[in-house]
Every structure is written in C-alpha cells, then in structure tokens.
Amino acid sequence: MPDWFEIVLRTFTAVVILFALTKALGKRQISQLSPFEYITGISIGNVAGYMSLDLDNLWYLGVISLLVWVSLSVGMEFITMKSKKVRDIFDGKATVLIKNGKLFKKQLFKERLTLDELLEQLRKKDVYRVADVEFAVMEPSGEINVLLKKAYRPITPDMLGWKIGEEHEAxxxxxxxxxxxxxxxxxxxxxxxxxxxxxxxxxxxxxxxxxxxxxxxxxxxxxxxxxxxxxxxxxxxxxxxxxxxxxxxxxxxxxxxxxxxxxxxxxxxxxxxxxxxxxxxx
The missing domain is CATH 3.30.240.20 (bsu07140 like domains)
Incomplete structure (x- = not known):
C-alpha cells in the first residue's frame, strides 16, 4: 500500500473515531471545559495526529490510547458527579470578585484577571460602574456573572405587581x-x-x-x-x-x-x- 494512501486512510479513520468518541464524551466536552477535560482534549488531538501520520508504528495502538483517555475522562465525570470534594479539585470553585460594590483585589490576582479584563466583562453584561454591582462571581468555566443592586435593576412586571400571562416560544x-x-x-x-x-x-x-x-x-x-x-x-x-x-x-x-x-x-x-x-x- 502506498504511503500517501495509508496516510489518507489513517486520517479518515482517526476523524471517524474522534467524532464517535467526542459524541460519547457529551456536550460539555466541546463547550465549557474543566482543566482535566482541557488536558484530555489536547492529548486526544495529539494521539489522533500521531496515529494518522506515523507509519513506523502500529496504528491500532493509537486507538487503544484514545480509548484509555476517553475512559479516564468519562470515569472522572462520574466521580465528580458523586463527590463535591473531587469536583472542587478538578472543576474548581466559583470566585467572588465584587460584593456590595467593592472589588476584591486578592481575588482578581488569584484569578490572574486585570482590571481592564474585568471591566470589559462587566460591559458585556451592560454594567458600566462597579459601584452598581451587588455581586459578581467568576464561575469555574471562566464566565463572570453579575447581579446589580436593586436600585439599578430593570423594572419588571413583578416589581409593579402586574400579573402577566404565560408566554410560549413562537x-x-x-x-x-x-x-x-x-x-x-x-x-x-x-x-x-x-x-x-x-x-x-x-x-x-x-x-x-x-x-x-x-x-x-x-x-x-x-x-x-x-x-x-x-x-x-x-x-x-x-x-x-x-x-x-x-x-x-x-x-x-x-x-x-x-x-x-x-x-x-x-x-x-x-x-x-x-x-x-x-x-x-x-
């Protein structure tokens, strides 16, 4: 078999196997990654590239390695679902960045987040003044969620005592x-x-x-x-x-x-x- 044809065949096989394994890992693997899932994703990509190009070694050894990595990732997900302590270690905890309009410098330093980056994230939430924030937290995924003080929240029908009928999607x-x-x-x-x-x-x-x-x-x-x-x-x-x-x-x-x-x-x-x-x- 010519080398070029073997590379094409191996690459195609690697893509099919990667797609199947990614589906098995679930949606979270391709959306918000924990540190362990991030490492798993990088390693799986490296093994797949090695498997498709290295003609000097047996290709099925790469498949075995992929299966081991996926098994570890799936097993770790089940463990983190059962144990909060393990979940805190591998997924991390949420970090409070602002409380009652006050910035926590130590928390910013801990998350390696500059003031410019924080203000940018606040602007994405339509918040332009730190003093307006009741509570801001950085989730383990890296996303920053913000709760405004009551005086600065948008007025809702519930605040006015209005009863609104249930609305469904179009x-x-x-x-x-x-x-x-x-x-x-x-x-x-x-x-x-x-x-x-x-x-x-x-x-x-x-x-x-x-x-x-x-x-x-x-x-x-x-x-x-x-x-x-x-x-x-x-x-x-x-x-x-x-x-x-x-x-x-x-x-x-x-x-x-x-x-x-x-x-x-x-x-x-x-x-x-x-x-x-x-x-x-x-």
Whole structure:
C-alpha cells in the first residue's frame, strides 16, 4: 500500500473515531471545559495526529490510547458527579470578585484577571460602574456573572405587581415553503386557518420563506423576496373589522372540528350558524 494512501486512510479513520468518541464524551466536552477535560482534549488531538501520520508504528495502538483517555475522562465525570470534594479539585470553585460594590483585589490576582479584563466583562453584561454591582462571581468555566443592586435593576412586571400571562416560544409553521404540521397543531391552529391567513395576505404557500405564530396567536410572515408581513401600517376600520370577522369565523370552525363530543360540537356549530347568518353576506 502506498504511503500517501495509508496516510489518507489513517486520517479518515482517526476523524471517524474522534467524532464517535467526542459524541460519547457529551456536550460539555466541546463547550465549557474543566482543566482535566482541557488536558484530555489536547492529548486526544495529539494521539489522533500521531496515529494518522506515523507509519513506523502500529496504528491500532493509537486507538487503544484514545480509548484509555476517553475512559479516564468519562470515569472522572462520574466521580465528580458523586463527590463535591473531587469536583472542587478538578472543576474548581466559583470566585467572588465584587460584593456590595467593592472589588476584591486578592481575588482578581488569584484569578490572574486585570482590571481592564474585568471591566470589559462587566460591559458585556451592560454594567458600566462597579459601584452598581451587588455581586459578581467568576464561575469555574471562566464566565463572570453579575447581579446589580436593586436600585439599578430593570423594572419588571413583578416589581409593579402586574400579573402577566404565560408566554410560549413562537411556533414555526412554514419553513422554506413547507408546512410544519406538528408546530401548526401545537400553535392551536389548523391547515384551514393557515390557508385563510395566506389568502388574506394574497400569498401562496410556496411564496413563504418563514412563518411563525406567537403565543398570542399572531402570524408573522417573511416571503422569499424578503417582504415582512404584516407591515406596520394602520389599516382602515372596515378592513380591520373584516379581518377580525374572518379570524372569528375561522376560530369557530377550528373549535367545532376539535370538539371532544357531539354536545360541544353542536354548541360551536350553532354559534357558527348564528354568526354567519348575521355577519356574512348572503
């Protein structure tokens, strides 16, 4: 076998093995690393490079070495999950940098963090004055979390005593011209409602690049030619009444279809008949 072909084959094999082992290590290995995981990552990379290029030694010895490193890392993760003392040694502890607006110089020196670096991290949290900080801590991952004093925190509805309804994430009901039926059902609507909304906006399904329904049931659209609907334009009262009428009718039809029994279905059907006889033109 030619050397160049063997190198290609070994490199490809190393990539496949590394990918499989990284998946086995879990997401934390590729996000926030502890010192032990950092060492493991460097060592695994070195062994993989050695395994793919060194033609003088048996390649399977590199695979064994990779398996040993991964086994150590996984075993250490299980140990740190069981023991806080071991976790503190290998993962480290959080360090308080600011308390009640006062900087702790010794803690900054311990973490080898300059004032410029600290102020930069505070600015990333939209904090521009140390005196405004109630509590700032450096996590074992190196991230700095900040709690502002009450006087400088943003006002929330809870502070004002307001009761706010629960809000859910927006459901993507159309993506690249394809209807996402599961998301549409979870949004509380059906295909007929979606078709009526598209018809009202004079659009076809294939024209839609992205369509989402928010927790209030409002549909927002972005077309393939980069138009955003609905546009922030105040419609005429007659047009708004017509839109609300169509929406109410579509909601009655949806509820009638989703009724759990005949009694409920008759209630919705009766309401729909009265609505159509009163508001819909004959």
């Amino acid at each position: 459901k993507t009901v159309i993506m690249d011209g394809e209807v996402e039926y599961d998301a549409l059902e979870k949004s509380g609507h059906d295909r007929m409602w979606l078709e009526q909304e598209l018809k009202r906006n004079k659009l076809r399904q294939e024209d839609i690049y992205l369509a989402q329904v928010d927790s209030n049931g409002k549909l927002t659209l972005q077309t393939a030619d980069d138009r955003h609907l609905p546009e922030n334009i105040q419609s005429e009262p007659k047009e708004r009444v017509a839109i609300l009428t169509e929406q109410f009718e579509a909601e009655l039809i949806r509820l009638e279809r989703l009724a759990r029994n005949d009694k409920d279905r008759q209630v919705y059907q009766s309401a729909l008949d009265r609505f159509q006889s009163r508001f819909k033109p004959q």
